[in-house]
Amino acid sequence: MSFLSRLRRLFRQLTLQGVLLLLFAFCMVTVFISAYYLYIGTKQETELSSEVQRPDCDDSRVTPSRLFPTKPMKAVDVSRTDPVVLVFVESMYTQLGQEIVAILETSRFKYHTEIAPGKGDMPTLTDEDRGRFVLVIYENILKYVNLDAWNRELLDKYCIEYSVGIIGFFKANENSLLSAQLKGFPLYLHSNLGLKDCSINPKSPLLYITKAKEVEKGFLPGDDWTVFQSNHSTYEPVLLAKTKSAENIPHMEVDAALHTTVVQDLGLHDGIQRVLFGNNMNFWLHKLVFVDAVSFLTGKRLSLPLDRYILVDIDDIFVGKEGTRMKAEDVKALLETQKQLRVHIPNFTFNLGFSGKFYYTGTDEEDQGDSLLLANVDEFWWFPHMWSHMQPHLFHNQSVLAEQMLLNKQFALEHGIPTDMGYAVAPHHSGVYPVHIQLYEAWKQVWGMKVTSTEEYPHLKPARFRRGFRHNGIMVRALIPCPSSPLVTI
Numbered sequence: 001m002s003f004l005s006r007l008r009r010l011f012r013q014l015t016l017q018g019v020l021l022l023l024f025a026f027c028m029v030t031v032f033i034s035a036y037y038l039y040i041g042t043k044q045e046t047e048l049s050s051e052v053q054r055p056d057c058d059d060s061r062v063t064p065s066r067l068f069p070t071k072p073m074k075a076v077d078v079s080r081t082d083p084v085v086l087v088f089v090e091s092m093y094t095q096l097g098q099e100i101v102a103i104l105e106t107s108r109f110k111y112h113t114e115i116a117p118g119k120g121d122m123p124t125l126t127d128e129d130r131g132r133f134v135l136v137i138y139e140n141i142l143k144y145v146n147l148d149a150w151n152r153e154l155l156d157k158y159c160i161e162y163s164v165g166i167i168g169f170f171k172a173n174e175n176s177l178l179s180a181q182l183k184g185f186p187l188y189l190h191s192n193l194g195l196k197d198c199s200i201n202p203k204s205p206l207l208y209i210t211k212a213k214e215v216e217k218g219f220l221p222g223d224d225w226t227v228f229q230s231n232h233s234t235y236e237p238v239l240l241a242k243t244k245s246a247e248n249i250p251h252m253e254v255d256a257a258l259h260t261t262v263v264q265d266l267g268l269h270d271g272i273q274r275v276l277f278g279n280n281m282n283f284w285l286h287k288l289v290f291v292d293a294v295s296f297l298t299g300k301r302l303s304l305p306l307d308r309y310i311l312v313d314i315d316d317i318f319v320g321k322e323g324t325r326m327k328a329e330d331v332k333a334l335l336e337t338q339k340q341l342r343v344h345i346p347n348f349t350f351n352l353g354f355s356g357k358f359y360y361t362g363t364d365e366e367d368q369g370d371s372l373l374l375a376n377v378d379e380f381w382w383f384p385h386m387w388s389h390m391q392p393h394l395f396h397n398q399s400v401l402a403e404q405m406l407l408n409k410q411f412a413l414e415h416g417i418p419t420d421m422g423y424a425v426a427p428h429h430s431g432v433y434p435v436h437i438q439l440y441e442a443w444k445q446v447w448g449m450k451v452t453s454t455e456e457y458p459h460l461k462p463a464r465f466r467r468g469f470r471h472n473g474i475m476v477r478a479l480i481p482c483p484s485s486p487l488v489t490i
C-alpha cells in the first residue's frame with residue numbers, strides 16, 4: 001500500500017475523533033495565549049500602580065496614595081438601573097438624613113427613603129431585569145455592616161450585579177469604641193477625635209466640584225470625628241486632617257501625621273465601591289465631597305454641569321432714607337469689589353436697580369455718592385425698579401402703571417443709564433407671581449422686557465423647590481437664598 005493511500009485511510013478512520021482532537025488542541029492553545037497576555041497585562045498594571053504609590057507630597061508621612069486615572073471597576077451600565085437613589089435614614093426626623101435628602105432635592109435627583117431596617121425589610125431592588133436604584137446611601141453605615149446575612153448578601157449582590165456604589169456616614173457617639181475594625185472590612189476606625197487643618201487628596205479619583213488646591217486651616221467642627229486606617233489598596237483617602245494636638249492616635253498602626261476622615265473604597269476588596277465619611281455634614285467640605293461622591297459612584301449620571309452664571313442684583317439704588325444711603329466711599333468700594341471679582345469671574349458686573357424719584361434726596365455726602373454712581377454709569381449694568389418704589393400689584397390701571405415706568409425711563413435717558421437690557425425687578429417682586437397682568441403688559445410696552453425674577457413660584461418655602469416660569473413672553477427666574485446670608489437671594 002502506498003503511503004498516500006495509507007494516509008487517506010487513516011484520515012477517513014480518524015475524521016470524527018481527529019476533528020474533535022484538533023478542536024480541543026486549538027482551544028488549549030488559545031487559552032494559553034490568552035492567559036499569557038493577561039499575565040503580562042496584570043504585571044504591567046501592578047508595576048504602574050506600585051510606581052505611582054510613592055507619595056509625592058512633601059510630607060512623607062502622608063498615607064500613600066494610588067493614582068487611578070480611570071474608574072477601576074467595570075463601567076456603569078446606564079441602561080440597567082433607574083436614576084433613583086435609595087437613602088436609608090435613621091428616622092424621618094434626623095438632621096443628617098434631612099440634609100442628605102435636601103442636597104438630592106436641590107440637585108433635582110430622584111430618591112427613595114427607607115427607615116434603615118434593624119433586620120429584614122430590604123426594599124425590592126429589582127424590577128424584572130432592571131435595577132431600581134443607581135446608588136445606595138446609609139445615614140448610619142453601621143446599619144449596613146450589621147445587616148443580617150440574608151439582606152446583606154441580597155444588597156451586596158445587587159450592588160455588584162448592577163455596579164451600584166454605597167455612601168455611608170459614621171457618626172461617633174460617647175458609646176463608640178475609640179478604636180475598632182469595621183465589621184467584615186480590612187478597615188479600622190478611630191473615633192471621638194478633635195481634628196484640624198483639613199486637606200484634600202489631589203489624587204482622589206472622585207474630585208469634581210471639590211478642588212484640592214488649598215488646606216482648610218483651623219479646627220474642624222466638633223470633637224467626635226472618626227478617622228479611617230487601612231493597609232488594603234482598595235482604600236483611597238479623600239479628605240485628610242491632623243489631630244488637634246498633633247499627637248499620635250493610640251492603637252493606630254501607622255504613625256501618620258495626616259489622618260483620613262473621608263475614605264473611598266475603590267471596590268478592590270469585594271467589588272463594591274463605597275465612600276465613607278467620618279462625621280456628618282456639619283463640615284462644609286463634606287457637602288462638596290458628598291456631591292462629588294454621588295456623581296462619581298453613578299458614573300456622572302447624577303451630576304450637574306460645572307458652568308455657573310452669577311448675577312448680583314443690587315436693588316433700591318437711590319431709595320434709602322437719609323443716613324442709610326451710599327456715600328462716595330461706598331461707591332468706590334463697590335467699584336473696587338467688582339474689579340476684584342472680575343479676577344475670578346470674567347466680565348463680572350454688578351446689576352443696579354434704580355428708583356429715579358429718590359435721586360439726590362440724601363445728605364450732602366450721600367448726594368455725592370449718587371453723583372459718583374452716575375459718573376460711573378458705564379461701569380455697571382442697570383435695571384428699572386419702579387420710579388417711586390411702588391408695588392405694581394397696587395396699580396389696577398395699566399396706563400397709570402405705564403406712566404410711572406415712563407418717569408423712570410425718562411430719568412434713565414437723562415442720566416445715560418442704558419434702557420435696553422430687557423430686565424427689570426418689581427419692588428418685593430410684587431405682581432410677578434401671582435401674575436398681575438397689567439404689570440407684564442406695561443413692562444413690555446415701556447421697557448421691552450424679556451426677563452424678571454421672583455422667589456414666590458410656586459411657593460416661597462422651601463426655597464429649593466422654587467422654579468422659574470414664562471408668562472406673556474417674559475421669562476421669570478427663580479431666586480434661591482444664599483446659604484451664607486438670609487438677606488441675600490441668588
Ligand SMILES: [Zn+2]
Nearest residue numbers: 315316427428
Ligand atoms: Zn426694592
